[in-house]
Amino acid sequence: MRLLSAALLVTGFAAAGVQALAADGVAARDVKMAQHDYLLNCAACHLLGGQGSRTVPPLADTGRLFALPGGREYLGRVPGAAHSPLDDKRLAAVLNWMLSRFGDTTADPPYTAGEIGRLRAQPYLDPLAARRRLLAGH
Amino acid sequence: MKALLPALFAAILFALGPAADTAWPSAPEAPIVTQDPHGVVESVRPELGPHALWVGDRLFRHSILFDGDNGQALGMVDITWTLGGVAPHTSHSRREVYVVEPVYDRGHRGERIDYVTIYDLHTLAVTGEIELPTKGAEAGHGVALSALLDDERFLVVLNLVQSGSVTVVDLEQRRFAAEIPTAGCSLVYPTGRRSFGMLCGDGAALAITLADDGSAAETRRSEPFFDVVADPLSEKGARDGSRWLFASFDGYLHEVEFTGDKPSLVARWSLMTDRERADSWLVGGSQHLALHRDSRRLYSLVHQGQRGSHKDAGSEIWVYDTENHARIDTFEIPALLPAFLRPVLGLAPDSLAYRVLSFFTPSMGAHRVVVSQDDEPLLFLRHGEIGVIGVLDARDGRHLHTIEEAGMTGGEIRIP
Amino acid sequence: MSRLDRWMENSSRALARRSGRRGFLARLGRVIAGGTVTGVAALPLLPVARGQASDESHGSRAAAPPEDIQGPEGDPNHCDYWRNCAIDGFLCGCCGGSSTSCPPGTEMSPVTWIGTCRNPLDKKDYLIWYNDCCGRNPCGRCFCNRNEGERPVYHPYRNNDINWCAGAESQVYNCSAAMIIGLAVEGQPEK
Structure with missing residues (x-):
C-alpha cells in the first residue's frame, strides 16, 4: 500500500511538473531530469512528496522563503543543495523545478548555473538560523 | 551462544543453591574460612601499558580492554548502541573512560536519553x-562519531539529526x-588541545576551536580540495598531531592540516603505482589506515x-x-x-587438529588496523566477522599471537 | 603466502562482500551441495515482488522492471539480488518482512538514502529507496554488505553506515528493505 501510494505520488507530481513548466518552454526531458535529480539527491530526507518529516522541514515552505528578501540566495546556500553531487546547471534546474512543484511559485528569472555556482560556494553551517533570520526579515 | 548455555545453567544452579539451604539450624560454630579469598574485585593496574587495546563488540554491546602483549582481558565497559560496537575514549590525566550511549528506559524500548557514561579507569x-x-x-x-580533545576537558559528539551539528560536553x-x-x-577528528576538524559534503574541511565555555571560538573552512563524486576521501583516517591523513577511494593519500588560517591540503601522494592501480589494488575496510608517528610509518x-x-x-x-x-x-x-574456531570446536592449542585447521584455513x-605508538609497536588487526585480534610486530610484520574470544562481531578497536 | 592461499583468498573476497557474515558457511555449502544450490535459486520469486510490480504498472511511468531473474540476483533474500546493490545490514525478507516491507512490530523509518541499482535483465538503472525497519533489536539474519555507489557520512543521503532509524520513533535498527521508486534516467553519479 505504501508502495502503491509512493508510485502514485511520483506519477502525480511528474504530471504536475510537466504542466507547470511546459508553459515556460522547458522541455519535458529537462523536467524528467530534474525530477530524477530530486529523487536521487533530495528525496531521501525531504521525501517523495517534499513533505519532509519529524526532523526535516517541508518543501512547501520554499515558495514563501523564495519570495522574501534573501530567499533566493538562501535556497542556493542550504547545504543539502550546495553540497549535492550535481553540477551547477543541474542543481539550478532542480531548484527551478522544486519551486514550481512544491513551492507553488516560479523562479523568475530562473536560477542559472552561474548564479548557483556563486551561491553554493558559500554554504551555511547553520541553515536553521539563516532560515529564522530570513523569516524575521533581517 | 551455545557455549554460554552451560555457564548460564551453572549460574542458575548457583543462585538456587542457597535458597534450598535456608532450613539449616544456625548453631554457632567456627567461621568457615575459604581457601581462596571471597568477594575480591580486581582493578585495572595503575599504569596502562602502551600495548593496551579497547575492542568493541556489537553483539554483547560492550568494549573489552585487553593487554596486547599477552592477550589478557583487563576489564570491560558497556556500550548500548545497537549498531556501533564503538570503543570508548580514555582520559589518562583524569583517569576516566567515556562512553557515549543512548539509553532506553525499557531496555531497547521506551524513552531514549543520551548519556556520556563515565567510568573510573582504575576500578572501571x-x-x-x-x-x-x-x-x-x-x-x-x-x-x-565522537572525539576527546587533547586537553581532555571537552568531548565532542556528532549529531546528524536535522541539518547536522556537534554536541560539546564539558568533562571537568x-x-x-x-x-x-x-x-x-560531518565526522569529528581531534586536532589539538581544544580543537577538532570535520569533512564536508563539498570536498572541504572544517576546523573548529572551542572557547572556555565549550562554544565555538573560531570556525574556519578550507577551500574544497577533493572530489566527493569522482574520488572521495574515506572517513577512516589516521591522526598525525594537528594533521589527519585520509586515503581517497582511488588510493591517493591526502594530508590535511587543520591549524593555520584555514584547514588545507598540505600533501597528496599516491599509495599505488600505476601498475598496481591497473591491477585493481584499492584501499578499504572499516579502519584501514594507521600511522606510527615517531617512525613516520603508515599502514594501509x-x-x-x-x-x-x-x-x-x-x-x-x-x-x-x-x-x-x-x-x-x-x-x-x-x-x-x-583462532576464532578453536574454542568453539574445543580444540587444544597444541593439538594436531588445530594445527591442521590452521594450516589449511586461508x-x-x-577490516581494521591500529598501531601502538611506543618504540616496540604492535599492529592490531581485526576482521569484521571474526571475533579475534591478530597481533603483529609493527616493525617487521611478524605474527606474534592472536587474542582469542575478543568480541563476537564487528566493533571499533582503539588504543586507550 | 602460498599460491593456493592467495587463490582461495581472491575467490573468497568477492564472496565475503556479497554473502556477508554467512559467507564462509555459504561458500562451504556451495562447495558441498554443488548443483542443489542452483536449484534453490531458480525457484519462482516471492509473490511480494510480483504484487509490487503490478502496483507500479498502474502509473504512467516506466513499466515495472522485469523480475524473472534466475539465480541469486533474482532472489530478494540473497545479497546478490539486484536491488540490494548497496545494503549494509540485514535483509528484512529474512526477518519476518519482505524486501519491500518491514517485519511485524517494527516501524519503517521515513528518512533513508536513495541510490540506483541495475536490473540485470533489462540492463536499466532503477531508483532504489533503502528503508530501515526500526523498533526491534538487530535481526541478525541475511547480513549483506554491498556498497555500490555508497559514500562516506559527509554525503549522508548516500551512506549506508548511518542508522537511518534516526528518523523513526524508535532508533533501534532491525533490518533494511529495498523499494523501487521508479526507473532512473541514468545511474547515480558515484558509479
Missing part, C-alpha cells in the same frame, strides 16, 4: 553520567556545554577490488614511509579464523 566502576540532547549519530563503522564540570551547528560537515589495508569494494577486508598491509611517500614493506595478514584478511 561507573562514577558519573552526563545527559546530552537526544541526537547522537550512530553509524555502523563507529569511526569519528560534567555537563552539556554547547551545541555547534555544522550543517553539511589494501585489497584487489572495484568500485563499491571500499568496505571489503584488506588482504595485505602496505607499509609506507610518509616522509618519502614510498612503500617500504608489505605485511601478510594471518588467518584469523582458526586468510580472510582484516
